[in-house]
Amino acid sequence: MANQSISLLGRSAxxxxxxxxxxxxTAGLLxxxxxxxxxxxxxxxxxVNAQEIVGAFKTxxxxxxxxxxxEAIVADAANALGGLDVVxxxxxxxxEVKFAIERDIGPWQRIMDVNFRGTFQICRAAARIMVPQRRGSIVNIASVNGPGGWPRRTAYGPSKAAVIALTRELACEWGIHGVRVNAVGxxxxxxxxxxxxxxxGKIDTNRLCDRTPIDRLGTPDEVARAIAFLVSDWASYITGETLFVDGGWMAYGGAGDVKTF
Ligand SMILES: NC(=O)c1ccc[n+]([C@@H]2O[C@H](COP(=O)([O-])OP(=O)(O)OC[C@H]3O[C@@H](n4cnc5c(N)ncnc54)[C@H](O)[C@@H]3O)[C@@H](O)[C@H]2O)c1
Structure with missing residues (x-):
């Protein structure tokens, strides 16, 4: 490869x-x-805060x-940026972290609407620009709670499982048009x-670290780096994938503390 480091020079995101x-x-890294x-x-x-910190062009x-x-977010962003290569x-x-039988449908639906429907709506609007130009790369955010189930997450987990499935579907539909779609988990x-x-008090970070082979929580920058790779030309033959950025969470199949199992 002629270019030895990841570059997004000239890309609109x-x-x-x-x-x-x-x-x-991610915006800062891009x-x-x-x-x-x-x-x-x-x-x-x-x-306003984030624009100042990351140096974004427009919000x-x-x-x-x-x-x-x-629709407006995508159209306005593409107009302001002068194109759209990356989303x-x-x-x-x-x-909400509530047992299923105690849940109200309103908050349940809201999580599905933002995490799943929102992702679809942004992808669809972006592809209406990317497919005709025959170029584009999209990364969605799933979670280890997509493939993995645990109690009291009956909207979040399914919404992320749906994001993983949607990522595969769209990758299969748009690959022929030069548009790649991946996810990070x-x-x-x-x-x-x-x-x-x-x-x-809904999660205990010590217990989470105990169950994580790398023995700590991840940082936003560590997820951003995986996203930057996936949107870049370094990932030119990768589509439909979900790349887990989880310190080994998905790899661990034992019970309890990974250090003492
Ligand atoms: N932090 C984690 O441990 C973790 C783990 C797995 C997946 N994720 C996923 O990563 C993504 C980012 O999460 P984060 O941890 O950075 O959370 P965050 O709360 O720091 O950021 C989420 C952002 O989304 C915005 N947002 C919420 N609803 C919106 C809507 N309807 N329209 C537009 N913007 C909206 C919020 O205002 C916020 O700025 C989410 O999809 C989350 O589910 C996070």
């Missing part, structure tokens, strides 16, 4: 969920690698789960989303 966590870290980056998020204040406020807003779907919501990553769960 949209990152949803770009105001925080994995989305913001900028460093030479891309012109637009951020979209439902959190207007967060967008767009919108809710990815609302069809018109998703990262990092907008997402965590689960993070384990537990130190973002405001996870900090919120810690603060509410």
């Amino acid at each position: 949209l990152v949803t969920g770009g105001a925080s966590g994995i989305g913001a870290a 900028c460093e690698l030479g891309a012109k980056v637009a951020l979209a998020d439902i959190n207007a204040d967060g967008l 767009f406020i919108g809710d990815v789960s609302v069809e018109d807003e998703a 990262v779907n990092a907008a997402g919501l965590v689960d 993070p384990g537990y990553i130190t973002t405001p989303m996870v900090q919120g769960l810690v603060d509410e």
Whole structure:
């Protein structure tokens, strides 16, 4: 390969969920690698902060789960950037952490709408630009909770399983048009989303580390690097994949603490 390091020079990229966590870290890395980056998020204040920190070109406020807003995010970003080569779907919501029989359908549906429907709507709008130009790369964000099941996540887990399936479907449909679609599946990553769960006493990071072969939580930058690889030409023959960035979480099949099993 002539180019020995990953470069996104000349690429236009949209990152949803770009105001925080994995989305913001990814946007920062894509900028460093030479891309012109637009951020979209439902959190207007967060967008202002993130734009300053990551050096994004433009920001767009919108809710990815609302069809018109998703369409507008993609169209406005492509106009502002002068094209669209890369999309990262990092907008997402965590689960309520409630037993299934105690759940109300409204909050359940909201998680499905943001995590799954929102991802589909952004992908579809992006492909209406990428397919005719016969070039593009999309990365969706799944989770170890997509293939893996555990109690009290009956919206989040299924929404992420659906993202993995959607990624495969779209890759099969758009590969012939020069558009690649992949996903990353993070384990537990130190973002405001996870900090919120810690603060509410819904997860215990010591126990999570015990079950993780690499024995720590991941960082947003570590997920961003996998995303940057997948959107770049270094991954030119990879599509339909979900790359787990999880410190070995998916590999571990034992019970309890990986150090003492
Ligand atoms: N942090 C983890 O451990 C972890 C693990 C697996 C998967 N993920 C996934 O990674 C993605 C990013 O999560 P994060 O940890 O960076 O969380 P985060 O809360 O830091 O960031 C998520 C961003 O999405 C935005 N958002 C939420 N709903 C939206 C909507 N309807 N429209 C537009 N933007 C919206 C939020 O405002 C926020 O800025 C999510 O899809 C999450 O499910 C995270």
